Structures are given as structure tokens and as C-alpha cells.
Amino acid sequence: MKLLRVGTAGAERPALLDAEGTLRDLSGVVADIDGALLADAEALGRIRAAADAGDLPALDATGLRVGPPLARIGKIVCIGLNYHDHARETGAEPPAEPVVFMKAPDTVVGPNDTVLVPRRSLKTDWEVELAVVIGRTARYLGSTEEALAHVAGYAVAHDVSEREFQIERGGTWDKGKNCETFNPLGPWLVTADEVRDPQGLSLKLWVNGELKQDGTTAEQIFPVGEVVRYLSQFMTLYPGDVINTGTPAGVALGAPEPKPFLRAGDVVELEIEGLGRQRQEFKDA
8 A cells, every 4th residue: 555644734634545546535544644553453454445445535636735654753763874885985884784873753744845954054965765664563573574574664765964964073973864854755655565575676866857866775785674673673663663774876975076965946856666756845944
């Protein structure tokens, strides 16, 4: 299923995109799309049954804002330097263990919402990423197969980053990752049963119409199952938690000088095979 949330910010309602591309209203079946729903097999079954029966009313998508596909996100755990090609372009050694940092849930905006370039920023960068959404509580998982069984679905994430704040200002990466609007998510949460192989997805990103990133999750140093298993050794993952699994080559940081960092007025578009497409205009904060 392709689950999404539509409407004005803070007042989104749940919806489903059916196989014919028609937007369907889920508000008569479930209250929202969040961790509680993803952990509730009965509620998910009601959605499937209503969709199969053709009982869901159609929505007019004209002018309708698409919000983040997940409400009340618990935490966003991010994996850095998780693509062989991205490590090569930045001159970094592939890590022996996953590089872990966090983003606050309040960085999340809709897939087509405005992204704000922070004040005094000169090095705002783009990163298309596969987001993993947890559907079952995960503690000390013993295998990658077990880990994948705890995944509810997948989405497109844009891990916007400010490289000076991240790298040059001391401390951890968090200062460059948690600026307002720095995690567009969606348009859809695609349930795991529709993603046959999370290691076989193409990822692309364009800046002002120019293709910058053109990669595949096959390049991940630590595949999705291993990332979930690994994280569960250090923290409990709950339904509704999100994991951003890293970005392929093609970011501004890895480009030759002068590096083409983002400015107000730039437009970034990104997509992952089968998971949908985003578009953001950048403006000054």
C-alpha cells in the first residue's frame, strides 16, 4: 500500500494512493498514519479490506498539499557515510561500523514544502536517502532477516545538511543536520510488502533541473537489514521511528571547487524508484 497524509500543515488527514493512481480518503477507517497504526495489524487489515472492496471515497488531488506520510515520529536515526561511492567522493575511509547521528522529528516537513536556508549559511547541501519506517518494537535483534521483519515500510527522505555547521563548527554533526525544515519526507509511506528488495532501488536528485545524484541502494556499505539489526543493539526502535540510511555520491560537498552549495531560489527534485518524488524550493530563513 501507498499511505500518505494530505491537507494543511498540522491538519493532515490519512489517505491512500490506489493502484490506478487515485487518491482515496482513509479518514473514515483510521484516525491517522502513525506508529500506533503501523503496529496494529488489524487496523492495517481494515485499510486493505476497504481498498480491495472499493469502499474508499476518492479525493480531488488538485491543489491538495501532501504532508509527511507519518505523524508523531518518535525519533529519526541517521546513518552517515553509508555508500561506497559517497565515501570515495568525499575522500573518507569506509567506516568499520555504521556512523550514527540523530535528527529531531521537528525537522520533518512535507515532500513539496519550502526548505529554509539557515541564516549565515554558505554550505547548505542536498542528500537523497532511503528512509526506513519501523513497525514493530525492536530490541537486540539477532539477524538481518529478523530486522527486516520489523520494518513497516519505506519512504523518500531528503537529509538536507549544512556542511560548515556539521564539520567546521566543532562537536557532533547534529548542528548541521537539525535546522528547521531539514528533513522533507514522503510523498508516500510504501508498505514493506511492495518493496521486494530494499537493496535494489535507484535514487536520483536534481538541482535546478541538473542531475546531481544517480545511485542505487546496492552501493550501501551497511544494508537496510544490518542497519536495523545494528541499531537495535544500542537503542530500542519503536513503531513510527524513522531511519535515514545514507546518501549516494553526487553531493555538493564532494564536488570540485567552487562547490555548488544551495542558495535561496534553488529548486531540488528527488525520487526513489517506486517510492515517489519530491520537489522543494529553497528560501532564506
